[in-house]
Amino acid sequence: MDIDFGYILMAYFSLLFSLCVHEAAHAAMANWCGDPSARLLGRMTIDPRKHIDPLGTVALPLIMMFTGAQFLFGWAKPVPFNPRNLNNYRRDPVLIALAGPLSNVAMALTSAVLLRILLMLMAHSISGPVMPVLVQILGRMIEINVVLALFNMIPLPPLDGHHVLYYFLPQQGKEFLTRIGPMGIIIAIIFIVPMIQKPVMYTIIFLLNVASRGVMDLGEVIEIMYS
Numbered sequence: 001m002d003i004d005f006g007y008i009l010m011a012y013f014s015l016l017f018s019l020c021v022h023e024a025a026h027a028a029m030a031n032w033c034g035d036p037s038a039r040l041l042g043r044m045t046i047d048p049r050k051h052i053d054p055l056g057t058v059a060l061p062l063i064m065m066f067t068g069a070q071f072l073f074g075w076a077k078p079v080p081f082n083p084r085n086l087n088n089y090r091r092d093p094v095l096i097a098l099a100g101p102l103s104n105v106a107m108a109l110t111s112a113v114l115l116r117i118l119l120m121l122m123a124h125s126i127s128g129p130v131m132p133v134l135v136q137i138l139g140r141m142i143e144i145n146v147v148l149a150l151f152n153m154i155p156l157p158p159l160d161g162h163h164v165l166y167y168f169l170p171q172q173g174k175e176f177l178t179r180i181g182p183m184g185i186i187i188a189i190i191f192i193v194p195m196i197q198k199p200v201m202y203t204i205i206f207l208l209n210v211a212s213r214g215v216m217d218l219g220e221v222i223e224i225m226y227s
Helices: 005-032 054-066 092-123 130-152 161-168 171-180 183-212 218-225
Strands: none
Touching: 005 054, 005 092, 005 130, 092 130, 092 161, 092 183, 130 183, 130 218, 161 171, 171 183, 183 218
């Protein structure tokens, strides 16, 4: 199997940037909700050194890239918050949890807009050797952030979605969710991730289609992305 180290570097740094923005969004929302813990720990930043988790940020993504996995995802160190400092101890954990995936949605949409602008420039013969590389980077950013948004909304601990589900559960359901604990990530990867592959693919294709419609054939865009 031929290994494209250029692609691996581009994909990895796109993932790393996306994960850092995701965690910084959690920290910023926690700070806005009244708890400065994450900010005081230096987590309200996109500096990778503050967020790297050896397994989820380094080992797993690199294994996935070297083995040719269809989609790339990972996670960073969870952003801590103290519920006693929050303005609303029931509502605010949900807002903090949603901030991460919503930042990924924002990055995917922004990347689609920038990709459309780039394709319009290329369609008007404003091109150069850097243009295909930028298309590849923006395409990766769309893919990675769609995956991160949907993956993190899986309602199992420690993923963000479980904080949202927790808000609506009766006490018995909350206790059951708590007992799942760290096993939730294993359950999510083995059982849930295969179930969301089609929604992930459809969402990526939809955004790429929006970016290219009326400007360039979608097949050409995908060919540039993977060339």
